[in-house]
Amino acid sequence: MKLLVLCLLFGAVLALTRADPSEDKPKNEKVADPESVDETEQTDETEETELSEETEETELSEAEDEDGAGRAKRCVCRARRWCKYSGRRYVYFPYRYHWSQAQRYCLRFGASLASIHNSRDNHFLRLLAQKRLAWIGLFDAANERYWLWVNSGRYNYANWCRGQPNNYRRSEHCVFINWSSKKCWNDYRCSVRLPFICMKK
Template sequence: MKLLVLCLLFGAVLALTRADPSEDKPKNEKVADPESVDETEQTDETEGTELSEEVADPESVDETEQTDETEETELSEAEDEDGAGRAKRCVCRARRWCKYSGRRYVYFPYRYHWSQAQRYCLRFGASLASIHNSRDNHFLRLLAQKRLAWIGLFDAANERYWLWVNSGRYNYANWCRGQPNNYRRSEHCVFINWSSKKCWNDYRCSVRLPFICMKK
């Protein structure tokens, strides 16, 4: 009996030694490592390029690059009663004199002190704009694209004695409520399109703003 058991054990050991050891090992599956991918082999399937639009900032305009060249825009006499259509067409023709109600106007987006703006207008035989009725006021409000803009009204010579720089009569005003108030006793020049009412406000002449020139 013992001899039989020994024979069986010997046979089992012999069978194990003949078995293929590779069958007991797990198979290695080759998996790509994302970090090991060669970037030179990657291709970009999108060829489109997104372009950024450059928008000119009026404050960044180099004053040395500004020229004195302006052109006059002759428009047909057909216009709306309040001049809105004509103002709109003039806005589309930047830096061109626009004829309205017997005068010529041009809006400059350059930001100048009030006195600098007046001196700039003088280059064209013009002055900062004067306003003498509600129609002209509405027209210039639109010409300036409803933005703040210096006009030629000031009281620097005598407080509350308002004068037009071109010596025109002070016979019309569109002051905002509570204006002019000469805040801190330092506001002697006037700009238009203040607040949601788009009315006039007195302010410090040293502030840089766009402006409107006018000539006959």
């Protein structure tokens, strides 16, 4: 009888150790706390495992998705994967980085902060970021009111919020999307930590 009780206790302890929820978590699903991310604290190994190089290859036809909305929703569901849209690949990172840190993070993957050249791309990225604030690659730090894309793309489209860009206190040189209920663009201090969108061909 004692032997049976001991066997049952041993089995229960073994089952409890196997049921540890921390062991069920995939190793590459590590997500940093958005409020405390510091680029210098992350290792190269962590960065590479956080982003899958697998790309969603299936393109939606214009008939299925006239404004890019369906494609973006599909990408949001598959976190940290490159999402192919209009000949480029995009990924949204929820980590909060300064604008320059975000650009350096994108460069690690042969990418840059995203550029936007028409209303369809703007709508797509708005949804890809889940309608949350996100840095894009537009800045005027080199020359006030002379806006440039970090990837040298032509500045031929904008979706500024009313009264923007205003360079408040002469310190706003970087741009984020999804500001206010209008989900438009705003210039802001580059030192503020925000999520961001990377883009590559």
